[in-house]
Amino acid sequence: MRCLRSQGFAESGQPYSAGSGNAEQVAGRAWVGRSGASFHPGAGTQLFVVVVSQLLAAEGSRAAARSYVGQPRPCPSGVGASLRRRNAPLGTAKRPHPADYGVFALTGPSPQRRAAQAVDALRHGWPIALDGGPVLLPAETAIVNGATSQLALISSARAATLKLANQREAAEPHAPVLVRAAEPFDLAAARALADPALDLATPLKGPFRAENLDWAEAAQAALALARIAGILPAFMVDPDNAGEAQPFAPGDLSALSDPIHLTIASRAHLPVDASDQAEIVAFRSIDDTREHVALIIGEQRSDRAPIVRLHSECLTGDVLGSLKCDCGPQLDAALHAIAHEAQAGGWGVLLYLRQEGRGIGLVNKLRAYRLQDDGFDTIDANQRLGLPDEARDFPTAARMLDLLGVSEIRLMTNNPAKVSALEQTGVKVIERLAHQLPDNPHNARYLATKRDRAGHLLT
Numbered sequence: 360m361r362c363l364r365s366q367g368f369a370e371s372g373q374p375y376s377a378g379s380g381n382a383e384q385v386a387g388r389a390w391v392g393r394s395g396a397s398f399h400p401g402a403g404t405q406l407f408v409v410v411v412s413q414l415l416a417a418e419g420s421r422a423a424a425r426s427y428v429g430q431p432r433p434c435p436s437g438v439g440a441s442l443r444r445r446n447a448p449l450g451t452a453k454r455p456h457p458a459d460y461g462v463f464a465l466t467g468p469s470p471q472r473r474a475a476q477a478v479d480a481l482r483h484g485w486p487i488a489l490d491g492g493p494v495l496l497p498a499e500t501a502i503v504n505g506a507t508s509q510l511a512l513i514s515s516a517r518a519a520t521l522k523l524a525n526q527r528e529a530a531e532p533h534a535p536v537l538v539r540a541a542e543p544f545d546l547a548a549a550r551a552l553a554d555p556a557l558d559l560a561t562p563l564k565g566p567f568r569a570e571n572l573d574w575a576e577a578a579q580a581a582l583a584l585a586r587i588a589g590i591l592p593a594f595m596v597d598p599d600n601a602g603e604a605q606p607f608a609p610g611d612l613s614a615l616s617d618p619i620h621l622t623i624a625s626r627a628h629l630p631v632d633a634s635d636q637a638e639i640v641a642f643r644s645i646d647d648t649r650e651h652v653a654l655i656i657g658e659q660r661s662d663r664a665p666i667v668r669l670h671s672e673c674l675t676g677d678v679l680g681s682l683k684c685d686c687g688p689q690l691d692a693a694l695h696a697i698a699h700e701a702q703a704g705g706w707g708v709l710l711y712l713r714q715e716g717r718g719i720g721l722v723n724k725l726r727a728y729r730l731q732d733d734g735f736d737t738i739d740a741n742q743r744l745g746l747p748d749e750a751r752d753f754p755t756a757a758r759m760l761d762l763l764g765v766s767e768i769r770l771m772t773n774n775p776a777k778v779s780a781l782e783q784t785g786v787k788v789i790e791r792l793a794h795q796l797p798d799n800p801h802n803a804r805y806l807a808t809k810r811d812r813a814g815h816l817l818t
């Protein structure tokens with residue numbers, strides 16, 4: 360006779376916590392379940408206990424929300440006879456089951472949830488199922504073996520590189536393009552199509568044909584979702600053997616860009632090199648894993664507008680001292696300028712926004728750097744990847760200022776687009792303060808491109 364503790368007889372308390380009467384999440388001779396009565400299937404029967412993740416989450420379980428598999432253990436003789444009568448035999452267990460086997464949502468997921476799960480799916484290499492469109496498998500991250508598809512979805516800019524743009528009328532640089540190849544795409548072919556870094560290694564692609572796309576809005580949303588996930592914007596379309604797809608509707612995207620759920624999560628005194636009178640404030644949103652911070656220097660007062668600097672994350676410049684951009688010196692100079700203002704009786708705020716690479720993410724920024732090594736400028740490199748050259752969301756910055764009680768600012772920037780983006784969200788920019796620093800041989804072209812092609816006010 361074998362026995363298992365039954366999930367069905369769960370009582371109150373933390374599932375999977377240590378201690379007698381609670382379950383163990385181990386293989387071997389372990390048993391699985393929570394404190395409660397036992398039941399007794401037939402001798403030698405293997406049982407697999409599936410835990411409903413949502414139930415665990417709702418109960419605040421400390422365990423990871425996933426399925427657990429139970430192994431039988433010897434049962435003391437004589438116990439469980441009455442329970443045996445109450446419990447039908449569970450039969451022979453089958454495996455493997457997917458991690459979410461046995462989990463059923465009682466109501467449909469919210470747009471926020473679908474959007475977050477879709478981003479997560481793309482990062483994991485899982486497909487998404489577009490509402491009003493096909494299943495899309497992300498070319499960069501997919502891990503399934505043997506997926507093939509007749510069609511691939513790429514950006515218009517990437518299509519232009521592949522000499523496909525003249526086959527379609529739309530000149531919109533970020534409009535998606537549906538591509539058919541002579542042979543079906545496998546993953547390697549889809550990746551070669553997606554990644555400009557592979558253009559030299561696999562120069563002979565195609566022949567391809569651009570096809571009519573009658574689910575353009577959904578396709579556009581999928582490319583934007585890939586950008587948010589920080590992966591290459593390219594998909595295999597309706598592939599065979601793609602695996603279980605995550606539902607996603609184009610309208611869910613707005614849930615990712617609306618900063619309404621951003622709140623102040625924590626604040627503390629943080630002496631920094633520029634000033635020992637600084638306070639750091641951390642912001643977090645349930646809709647987004649990125650945690651932004653503000654550094655307030657000086658005494659906040661309502662009769663004097665603060666100097667504000669919006670600094671977008673640049674790991675290479677801020678942390679490693681990269682000479683390719685002006686971010687590191689700008690960050691340092693902004694903190695010192697705000698500290699100087701505080702010494703003169705004013706105050707200021709530096710917003711550190713986790714929007715690396717102007718919103719395309721670190722890996723895609725480094726892909727752009729690689730293209731810059733080949734001679735492309737900062738704007739063309741982004742576009743060649745099929746990504747916008749500006750993808751930051753300034754409403755997040757406006758919401759941070761609002762949460763700090765700041766409505767009028769003196770903004771340190773050379774970028775007029777930052778001024779207008781903030782003003783569109785209701786922040787009054789009463790003054791723009793130039794924030795230009797000396798160039799160096801490595802960033803001179805970058806700064807000239809910002810001036811000549813992006814309209815930055817640089818001399």
Ligand SMILES: Nc1nc2c(ncn2[C@@H]2O[C@H](COP(=O)(O)OP(=O)(O)OP(=O)(O)O)[C@@H](O)[C@H]2O)c(=O)[nH]1
Pocket residue numbers: 669670671672673674683684686689714715716717718719724727728737741771772773774777794815
């Ligand atoms: N995609 C991409 N991002 C870059 C490149 N160089 C720097 N960045 C990113 O650009 C952002 C820096 O922008 P900021 O200095 O905050 O703003 P700005 O638009 O240049 O305007 P200013 O306020 O005048 O400095 C950071 O997120 C960097 O990671 C590049 O070549 N490609």
Ligand SMILES: [Zn+2]
Pocket residue numbers: 673675676677684685686687
């Ligand atoms: Zn930088």
